[in-house]
Amino acid sequence: MPARRPSSVDHTVRRLSWFNFFGDFRLYGPVMVLYFAQVTGSYTAAASLLAAKMLSSAAFEVPTGVLSDRLGRRGTMTAGAAVMVAAHAGYAGATGYGLLLTAVVLEGLATSLWSGNNEALLYEALLGAGREDEFPRHSGRVNSMFQIALALAAAVGGVLAGVWSLHAVVVLSVVPQVLCLLVALGVREPRVRGPLESNAWAHLGSALRGLRRSPVLRRMTLVSALRYSGESAAQLSPVFVAGLWPLWALGLWRTFGHVVAFAGFRVSGWVVGRVGAARTLFFGELFDAVVNLVALLKPTVVSPLLLGSPAYGVSTTAQQTLLQHEFTDRERATMGSLASLLGSVLYALVALGAGLLADRWGIVVALLAIQAVVLIALPLVHRQARGSCVRMTDAR
CATH class of the missing domain: 1.20.1250.20 (MFS general substrate transporter like domains)
Incomplete structure (x- = not known):
């Protein structure tokens, strides 16, 4: 008897779980400020980069939400993953403040592309299957992967930074983001949205x-x-x-x-x-x-x-x-x-x-x-x- 093909919902939950894990498995997490200060030569400059990342994410929030509703969840999720790879490549290759600033702005853009979009993807996958009442269970399961990734990255990243170098940890952190992009490419688009307004402003x-x-x-x-x-x-x-x-x-x-x-x-x-x-x-x-x-x-x-x-x-x-x-x-x-x-x-x-x-x-x-x-x-x-x-x- 052939194996039962996993449902679209199960497929989406698994993809989102791994996407969240790889997306937040950032080995440089515990030492990010130290790395920024090492590259720029200033803790003030390092702090300004963190502020720039938050401001760029806020600036892109609404435009990317409109983009998600109009162009689709899978495409928006994949675009965010591609931009995040570019941001991490910028971190790894940065030799001064300019490239780091570009990278943090790209990370802010990627974060805003995922904000609102990924939870909508999960809910609509469940809604399309008539299983929206299961959202709390699946949302908890999917979002728990953020936390286990952060826990493991914090434990491993600090050790590797001490054994090797801050730069080596940042370079290694590019790999999970590439895996994140590959996972996003395999996500299926839910089909439950209503008719769209005539334009983005409407x-x-x-x-x-x-x-x-x-x-x-x-x-x-x-x-x-x-x-x-x-x-x-x-x-x-x-x-x-x-x-x-x-x-x-x-x-x-x-x-x-x-x-x-x-x-x-x-x-x-x-x-x-x-x-x-x-x-x-x-x-x-x-x-x-x-x-x-x-x-x-x-x-x-x-x-x-x-x-x-x-x-x-x-x-x-x-x-x-x-x-x-x-x-x-x-x-x-x-x-x-x-x-x-x-x-x-x-x-x-x-x-x-x-x-x-x-x-x-x-x-x-x-x-x-x-x-x-x-x-x-x-x-x-x-x-x-x-x-x-x-x-x-x-x-x-």
Whole structure:
């Protein structure tokens, strides 16, 4: 009896899983700033390159979302992978600031091509098969590969940089991006989008009108942006951890955080299926807020293990589930890109403000300020969770 041919959904999930793994398996991750400083001869120049990458990603967000909705998910995903290969080749071959700047702008473009597009690809593959209720499980499985890649890369990259050189680690990091491109070429295009608007401006206007008409979508877009702004704490957290742990243990701390996130993503489908997406997000955010306050207000040697977002995996899957249910089929990626753009703006503002607070009043005050911004999302999520409970009661 011939073997059963895997379904289109199973094929897409496997491809996206490996795509995410190779895309984030960047051995230079723990030493990127050091490499930039080595090439440019300045930490200020290195920091400006990181800022340029964030700004370029934000600038390209909406145009690439419109591109995805109009030209297709597979083509947009493949284009992003090709641009990412070019960016990493630029990193490896850079001899000065100019080529590094070009490379970080290319990486920002590639990131924006994937933002909104890849989650839309997964949801539409499930929708086309009538299996959209399985999105939390498959989204958790696919996104967990980001975290295991980051954990392995952080552990291996630091060792290789010490044994060989910073440049050798950057050169090796080109290989996973080439594999990422090969995986993207094998992805199948879902076919569930509705008729398109006459032009790109009309398409963007339609997405904005959809956002304006839906109070749930507006609320969840703001929640998504607030949560993303909280990730700016990752830039400052090592300063707090270094005051409690030896310097050599910072890599282990990063790896531990990625492993916890990986576990959260793997169980997120099960949790969302039993608790509901809105309540999962609410309790996940509440849990993270409590443990972060404990870690910051009473620092001990255990505090680094609590700091961050232990519930990140389950909360992110729940958030994506709520957003994808509200996005329209023909503007799905554009709406996702609008949410990412708002998140990038808030991220930049919060990071800048936290840096100023850290210089004036110390790292703990800065991290507490970031937590205060993220806490604004909690009543919004609670309102969504209450609304979900009311709808479930009415349905019974």
